[in-house]
Amino acid sequence: MNNSLDSDHVGYLLLAGGQSRRMGGGDKNLMLLGGKPLLQHVLDRIDIGTAPVLLNANGDAARYASFDMPVRADVVDGFAGPLAGILTGLEWAAREYPEISHMISLATDAPFLPRDLPTRLMAGLIDAGADIAQAASPDNMDGNTRRHPVFAIWPVALAVDLRHALVDQDIRKIDDFTARYHCAVVPFEGMPDPFMNLNRPEDFAIAQDYI
Numbered sequence: 001m002n003n004s005l006d007s008d009h010v011g012y013l014l015l016a017g018g019q020s021r022r023m024g025g026g027d028k029n030l031m032l033l034g035g036k037p038l039l040q041h042v043l044d045r046i047d048i049g050t051a052p053v054l055l056n057a058n059g060d061a062a063r064y065a066s067f068d069m070p071v072r073a074d075v076v077d078g079f080a081g082p083l084a085g086i087l088t089g090l091e092w093a094a095r096e097y098p099e100i101s102h103m104i105s106l107a108t109d110a111p112f113l114p115r116d117l118p119t120r121l122m123a124g125l126i127d128a129g130a131d132i133a134q135a136a137s138p139d140n141m142d143g144n145t146r147r148h149p150v151f152a153i154w155p156v157a158l159a160v161d162l163r164h165a166l167v168d169q170d171i172r173k174i175d176d177f178t179a180r181y182h183c184a185v186v187p188f189e190g191m192p193d194p195f196m197n198l199n200r201p202e203d204f205a206i207a208q209d210y211i
């Protein structure tokens with residue numbers, strides 16, 4: 001539980017470690033939407049400023065050289081899912097930036113992110129006295145709120161528990177891990193859904209209409 005948090009103690013984790021299977025493989029975050037890589041759309045939406053930032057991606061880091069930021073592959077083998085990326089980011093922050101208490105995770109296939117995502121995640125965390133805060137938005141189909149657990153703020157200190165959950169307990173789903181903690185949900189709205197992520201080639205055509 002936290003009583004205060006300011007942006008000087010927050011870093012960013014860009015999750016690009018997946019296999020993009022529905023896209024047919026490769027790096028979907030380097031695919032162009034409106035002439036710009038998806039990853040750049042995310043960077044243009046979120047004001048990272050001078051905060052520490054890590055790009056979590058597997059394979060040859062050189063393909064991200066033009067983004068000029070540190071790149072780290074998953075610290076556990078076998079494409080264990082987004083939690084492996086989260087662990088990579090938390091352990092990196094603990095080692096490289098001891099002053100950082102929290103990391104904000106962002107998937108890199110969502111080009112319409114709310115610009116106030118970081119400030120509202122921080123506020124949601126503090127207001128609720130929670131361990132973790134996750135973004136949510138209304139489901140297009142039924143209007144119910146849907147959480148987006150890869151867009152979240154995480155305490156760096158959770159790294160120890162997360163490594164245990166991933167390595168010793170075979171936990172793979174984010175929800176199975178976060179259910180153990182007080183997790184606040186921060187609602188966002190927008191058209192298109194600000195968390196619309198591009199998974200299939202046809203999603204690019206849909207997203208094109210909104211840029």
Ligand SMILES: Nc1nc2c(ncn2[C@@H]2O[C@H](COP(=O)(O)OP(=O)(O)OP(=O)(O)O)[C@@H](O)[C@H]2O)c(=O)[nH]1
Nearest residue numbers: 015016017018019020021022079080081082085107
């Ligand atoms: N580090 C890491 N990140 C992952 C892994 N699998 C998925 N992710 C990330 O988690 C977020 C959500 O991923 P998904 O949409 O489930 O997977 P994806 O690789 O993007 O796409 P699909 O393979 O088509 O499911 C994205 O930011 C992915 O990069 C993994 O094994 N390791």
